[in-house]
Amino acid sequence: MVRLITHNLLACHAKGCTSNNFPLQLKDVQVELRDAEYNADFLRGFISRIEWPALVDAARQLGDTSLPNEPPEMMDDDFLQKLHHVLLEIHIEEGAMICPNCAHVYPISNGIPNMLLAEHEIG
Amino acid sequence: MSRPEFQAPPEIYYGDTEAKKYTNNSRIQQIQADMTYRALELLSLPSDQPALLLDIGCGSGLSGEILDEEGYNWVGVDIAPSMLEVALEREVEGDLFLQDIGQGFGFRPGSFDGAISISVIQWLLNAETSHPTSSPPHRLTRFFTTLHAALRNPSRAIFQFYPTSDDQVQLITSIAQKAGFGGGVVVDYPNSNKARKVFLCLFVGGGGGQQVPKGLEVD
Ligand SMILES: [Zn+2]
Numbered sequence: 001m002v003r004l005i006t007h008n009l010l011a012c013h014a015k016g017c018t019s020n021n022f023p024l025q026l027k028d029v030q031v032e033l034r035d036a037e038y039n040a041d042f043l044r045g046f047i048s049r050i051e052w053p054a055l056v057d058a059a060r061q062l063g064d065t066s067l068p069n070e071p072p073e074m075m076d077d078d079f080l081q082k083l084h085h086v087l088l089e090i091h092i093e094e095g096a097m098i099c100p101n102c103a104h105v106y107p108i109s110n111g112i113p114n115m116l117l118a119e120h121e122i123g
Numbered sequence: 124m125s126r127p128e129f130q131a132p133p134e135i136y137y138g139d140t141e142a143k144k145y146t147n148n149s150r151i152q153q154i155q156a157d158m159t160y161r162a163l164e165l166l167s168l169p170s171d172q173p174a175l176l177l178d179i180g181c182g183s184g185l186s187g188e189i190l191d192e193e194g195y196n197w198v199g200v201d202i203a204p205s206m207l208e209v210a211l212e213r214e215v216e217g218d219l220f221l222q223d224i225g226q227g228f229g230f231r232p233g234s235f236d237g238a239i240s241i242s243v244i245q246w247l248l249n250a251e252t253s254h255p256t257s258s259p260p261h262r263l264t265r266f267f268t269t270l271h272a273a274l275r276n277p278s279r280a281i282f283q284f285y286p287t288s289d290d291q292v293q294l295i296t297s298i299a300q301k302a303g304f305g306g307g308v309v310v311d312y313p314n315s316n317k318a319r320k321v322f323l324c325l326f327v328g329g330g331g332g333q334q335v336p337k338g339l340e341v342d
């Protein structure tokens with residue numbers, strides 16, 4: 001159950017991997033859609049935390065093209081509904097996330113990403 | 124019986140059988156629920172403001188179910204696959220990660236509005252191999268440093284845990300402080316063997332304005 005809200009917060013944490021380590025690239029992913037409770041206040045409060053281009057890219061990669069290139073100045077309900085869907089209703093179930101810097105592969109199986117590092121990757 | 128953290132590492136101790144036994148035990152469910160509510164109280168989030176929380180050592184989702192009920196979005200991490208398996212079966216709403224908290228987090232700065240952790244960090248006090256990166260101070264340092272970065276300023280992280288000595292409390296608190304946290308230990312019902320509970324209340328920022336809450340007493 002990696003949703004794009006979480007993917008947008010996640011950088012690589014392998015030893016020495018401190019730049020160009022976000023966003024993790026999605027590979028061979030399978031997604032499932034699941035309804036989540038809509039909360040406009042949460043979205044309005046959260047939007048400043050989003051790395052927007054990374055979110056738009058990830059969503060488009062998963063076939064959702066509903067988000068504009070820039071977050072709009074007017075956050076009307078129509079926009080917030082789309083944001084809600086992208087952030088909270090698309091679940092990555094299988095596949096992998098790959099660090100663009102060190103190429104560490106974080107496999108996702110049964111909805112759970114494996115974030116464990118090998119001994120030599122621990123900082 | 125000796126404490127679970129002395130018997131085997133958590134991902135081994137909480138295998139399939141133990142994970143189910145633990146989750147289905149109604150006494151454990153009740154204790155975990157009580158401690159989760161108390162941790163949320165100590166977290167003292169602004170009311171009516173939705174939040175994204177980190178559940179550290181979320182296990183089978185006993186605390187996560189309460190976060191769901193309370194309307195929080197959350198991300199849970201745990202090192203025991205069997206526990207996460209049970210959490211999936213219980214259909215909790217949070218995103219679940221298989222992660223060793225002693226290896227540190229990769230979440231971007233300021234990702235979370237707060238963190239809770241129920242009956243977990245005592246596990247960080249046991250060295251699992253002789254490798255230097257797995258010594259308890261190393262693991263605690265990585266854990267607290269990367270957690271501090273992942274939290275918003277100001278915010279709190281509340282850990283209920285089971286220390287076996289004052290030295291352990293000292294070690295954990297001093298490493299948390301070095302990582303940038305303020306705060307301290309809250310002991311509920313200090314004079315009751317049965318009801319006594321230890322909470323580490325850590326603060327990010329706040330300009331020294333955040334005071335360590337008082338422990339509960341029997342009246
Ligand atoms: Zn990396």
